[in-house]
Amino acid sequence: MQLVYFAWIRERVGKSEESMQLPGGIATVSDLIDHLCSINDIYKAALGDKSVVRIAVNQTHVGLDHPVTDADEVAFFPPVTGG
Amino acid sequence: MASVSVQAGDFQIADEIAALKNGRVDIGAIVTFTGTVRDMNGDLKAMTLEHYPGMTEAELGRVAEEAEKRWPLVGCRVIHRYGRLEPGDNIVLVITMSAHRHAAFEAADFLMDFLKSRAPFWKKEETSEGGQWVDAKESDTDALKRWG
Numbered sequence: 764m765q766l767v768y769f770a771w772i773r774e775r776v777g778k779s780e781e782s783m784q785l786p787g788g789i790a791t792v793s794d795l796i797d798h799l800c801s802i803n804d805i806y807k808a809a810l811g812d813k814s815v816v817r818i819a820v821n822q823t824h825v826g827l828d829h830p831v832t833d834a835d836e837v838a839f840f841p842p843v844t845g846g
Numbered sequence: 847m848a849s850v851s852v853q854a855g856d857f858q859i860a861d862e863i864a865a866l867k868n869g870r871v872d873i874g875a876i877v878t879f880t881g882t883v884r885d886m887n888g889d890l891k892a893m894t895l896e897h898y899p900g901m902t903e904a905e906l907g908r909v910a911e912e913a914e915k916r917w918p919l920v921g922c923r924v925i926h927r928y929g930r931l932e933p934g935d936n937i938v939l940v941i942t943m944s945a946h947r948h949a950a951f952e953a954a955d956f957l958m959d960f961l962k963s964r965a966p967f968w969k970k971e972e973t974s975e976g977g978q979w980v981d982a983k984e985s986d987t988d989a990l991k992r993w994g
Contacts, residue, residue, distance in 0.1 A: 770896055770968035771979045822901035824964065838898060838966075842982030845895065845926060845967025846881055846938055846958060 764833050768809070769840035772816065775809035785833040792818050793827040795837065810839060817842055848910030848922035852902045854929040857939050866921040866941055873920055875947040877954045879940040885933035889973045893980075895928045895937070898966035902926070909960040913942070916956065917949040924957065926965065959989045 767780040789795050796813060799806040810816055818825050819838040831837060849866070859878055867873060883893050906924050914922055921943030931937060940957045944950040969980040 767898070769898060769966065770970070773896075819898070819901055819966070822898070822904055824905075838901070840898070840966065841968065841979065843963065843966050844969045844980045844982050845897070845965045846962035 764831070765836040767836065767838040769838065771841055772809045772839050776805060785831065790830060791827065792820065792825060792829050792831055792837065795831050796827075796839075815841060848907065848914055848919075848924065850903055850906040850910055850923075851925045852897060852899075852906070853925065853927060856927070856936055857925045859939060859941075862923055862925065862939060862941060866923050866943060870920065872945065873943045874945045875943065875950040876921075877940075877942050877947070877950040879938075879954050879958055880936055881938040881958075883931050883933050883935045883937060887973075889975075890933050891972045891974075892930050892932050893972065894930045894970045896968045896970070897926075897928045901966050905965050906961065909957060909964060912960070913953045913957050917942075917944060917953040919944050919949065919953055922953070922957075924961070926961070926967065928967065956993055959986075959993065962986045963990055 764783055764785050765780060766783055768776045773779050786798060789798055796810050800811050813827060817840050820829055820831060820835050859880065863876060906926065910922050910924055913919065919942055921941065923941040925939040927937055940954050942950045942953040963986050971978050971980060
């Protein structure tokens with residue numbers, strides 16, 4: 764799967780995107796965030812507070828319970844501030 | 847069909863109106879909204895807008911399509927800039943055209959409300975104290991409620 768990051772989440776992760784093999788047992792966006800946070804404190808600092816993380820799967824806004832597959836592009840970002 | 851652009855460069859409002867109008871004489875009402883970089887405290891050097899290429903265009907297209915379903919528009923144009931902008935610079939342009947003014951006003955208002963809460967843009971302000979990401983406003987989320 765492809766992971767992409769924006770704004771302060773991108774700065775905390777330290778990269779704008781990366782490829783990752785989706786580990787078994789991960790069904791939803793929420794599971795994926797838990798998995799990333801368990802890898803190290805960098806992901807934890809970026810994604811640990813799920814209340815401020817917004818998600819898009821394949822470039823469409825989704826909620827934490829949305830399913831994920833290894834073919835997906837999953838984006839993590841703070842609430843948007845355009846306009 | 848709505849026309850949506852995400853671009854680094856500036857836009858010329860009169861040129862955009864003329865292009866959208868395209869010689870038609872049955873329009874009656876043209877509403878434009880322009881959002882610009884605001885320096886509230888006299889300390890803003892610049893603002894950098896980051897966005898999600900691909901999703902930004904798709905999301906703006908979805909919002910414009912929804913506006914066209916709700917109101918009888920004969921023209922709809924959205925332009926949003928990204929990159930480094932200075933106080934006073936244009937950020938966003940919305941143009942709506944309809945036979946009557948209410949549809950054009952309401953559709954432009956709707957487009958801005960949804961754009962502000964759905965289009966994947968993030969602002970970072972640059973002041974004498976350094977760079978600071980702009981926080982999303984709860985009032986922007988609340989603004990969606992009036993559209994049902």
